[in-house]
Amino acid sequence: MDWQIIQQSLPQFAKGFQETLWLSFVGIVGAMVVGLCCSLLQYFKVPVAKQLVSVYVELFRNTPLLIQLFSLYYAFPVMGLKMSAVTCGIIGLVFLGGAYMAEGFTGGFDGVSQTQIDSGKALGMSNWQLARYIVFPQGFSLSVPSLAANIIFLIKETSIFSVIAIPELTNTALDLIGLYYRSNEYLFVLVIAYAIILIPLSLLLTWLEKRVRYGTFGN
Amino acid sequence: MEHSGISVLFQGRNFVRLLGGLWTSVWIAALALLFGLLLGALIGLARTSKNKLVRAIFRIYLEFFRIVPTVVLLFLFYYILPRQFGLNWPGSVMATIAFALWVSAEFSDIVRGALISVPKVQQESGLALGLSKWQLFIYVLLPQAFQLELPATINLATRVIKTTSLLMMISVMDLINVGQQIIEANNQSHPTAVFWIYGLIFLLYFIVDYPLSLWSKKVARRKQD
Numbered sequence: 001m002d003w004q005i006i007q008q009s010l011p012q013f014a015k016g017f018q019e020t021l022w023l024s025f026v027g028i029v030g031a032m033v034v035g036l037c038c039s040l041l042q043y044f045k046v047p048v049a050k051q052l053v054s055v056y057v058e059l060f061r062n063t064p065l066l067i068q069l070f071s072l073y074y075a076f077p078v079m080g081l082k083m084s085a086v087t088c089g090i091i092g093l094v095f096l097g098g099a100y101m102a103e104g105f106t107g108g109f110d111g112v113s114q115t116q117i118d119s120g121k122a123l124g125m126s127n128w129q130l131a132r133y134i135v136f137p138q139g140f141s142l143s144v145p146s147l148a149a150n151i152i153f154l155i156k157e158t159s160i161f162s163v164i165a166i167p168e169l170t171n172t173a174l175d176l177i178g179l180y181y182r183s184n185e186y187l188f189v190l191v192i193a194y195a196i197i198l199i200p201l202s203l204l205l206t207w208l209e210k211r212v213r214y215g216t217f218g219n
Numbered sequence: 220m221e222h223s224g225i226s227v228l229f230q231g232r233n234f235v236r237l238l239g240g241l242w243t244s245v246w247i248a249a250l251a252l253l254f255g256l257l258l259g260a261l262i263g264l265a266r267t268s269k270n271k272l273v274r275a276i277f278r279i280y281l282e283f284f285r286i287v288p289t290v291v292l293l294f295l296f297y298y299i300l301p302r303q304f305g306l307n308w309p310g311s312v313m314a315t316i317a318f319a320l321w322v323s324a325e326f327s328d329i330v331r332g333a334l335i336s337v338p339k340v341q342q343e344s345g346l347a348l349g350l351s352k353w354q355l356f357i358y359v360l361l362p363q364a365f366q367l368e369l370p371a372t373i374n375l376a377t378r379v380i381k382t383t384s385l386l387m388m389i390s391v392m393d394l395i396n397v398g399q400q401i402i403e404a405n406n407q408s409h410p411t412a413v414f415w416i417y418g419l420i421f422l423l424y425f426i427v428d429y430p431l432s433l434w435s436k437k438v439a440r441r442k443q444d
Contacts, residue, residue, distance in 0.1 A: 062428035064384035067421050075414040159288035170290055183298035198286045
């Protein structure tokens with residue numbers, strides 16, 4: 001391990017670090033929005049949209065991000081749809097993440113106990129009131145653990161962006177290895193960089209999971 | 220449509236080659252799962268141990284695999300094993316080892332969760348019947364834990380299969396790598412081949428993974444009833 005090599009590479013890694021951070025941020029926010037919309041369509045059983053959502057969710061949950069990116073970046077242009085690598089990456093991450101987030105939200109809504117819903121009905125609540133005052137507040141707090149797991153997962157998935165040459169962390173490391181053949185040093189920095197993002201974040205998310213647990217009644 | 224790219228799929232041995240690539244991917248996933256689940260079960264058991272140090276070590280092991288993205292994990296094995304330990308194994312072997320260790324870490328957490336959620340009464344009843352520790356584990360804990368952990372384990376399997384798409388990055392002749400070769404060979408004559416080949420690969424992954432995730436959902440639902 002040569003510390004000088006590591007030191008020299010730090011400015012480049014800092015750039016990759018920023019790239020990974022903002023791509024993850026945009027991807028996660030987008031995925032949350034898509035996921036929430038999809039799960040609402042499913043919760044209110046909107047005809048046609050509900051079926052479309054479940055096809056979308058199954059398609060994206062059961063295929064790798066890498067082939068989704070390849071399709072967007074290499075296959076769509078021959079059909080006349082050309083997008084930059086970063087656009088492809090963000091679209092891929094948002095829709096992959098959206099499918100996982102939709103499952104997370106739906107899992108939360110489904111987890112609300114039937115007694116709660118029946119009690120609401122007995123009080124004469126409308127469907128909308130049931131959703132607003134009973135299912136959503138409890139459902140959201142139930143879905144936090146799986147949303148948190150998805151957030152970590154999506155950040156790690158940004159490493160796959162390196163296959164379409166987006167200069168994020170992994171791509172930076174692979175480039176440097178290709179140039180200087182110092183794999184030990186660069187891979188070491190790479191692992192540390194992911195740890196710097198993911199360890200504090202996963203601690204924060206665990207804390208958040210504990211915070212919102214009050215939302216469940218009955219235990 | 221005489222130059223439609225879809226014809227490339229069925230030209231010569233292209234389709235058979237793609238299926239061959241899929242076979243490589245599935246085979247690596249299966250081996251990684253086999254070794255990973257065995258090792259993971261042992262580690263999961265160790266994580267319920269009373270020894271704090273043992274628990275801490277395997278906790279760190281788990282967190283390491285949770286933090287490092289799988290792409291990076293593959294490169295760690297691909298670059299560091301040959302260089303530091305002089306092991307010049309093919310990429311497919313490296314990938315199998317990397318995936319197996321990753322599976323073992325993830326599975327250890329599933330096993331641990333299942334073992335601690337088997338009701339205490341069950342253990343106490345077993346002990347009251349005079350079962351030995353080992354008998355208790357084999358006849359009481361393991362069967363019940365297995366039921367609890369089945370959906371999560373199937374999900375892990377689908378994740379491993381999806382992750383085999385990364386094999387192309389360490390130049391294993393997997394499904395995607397074969398697809399890229401076919402695309403490159405036909406790029407001049409059939410520029411739209413890329414669309415159909417990647418479309419087919421997308422579909423093939425879906426065909427392998429979807430039944431598994433249906434199965435896992437079914438098992439999970441049966442558990443709830």
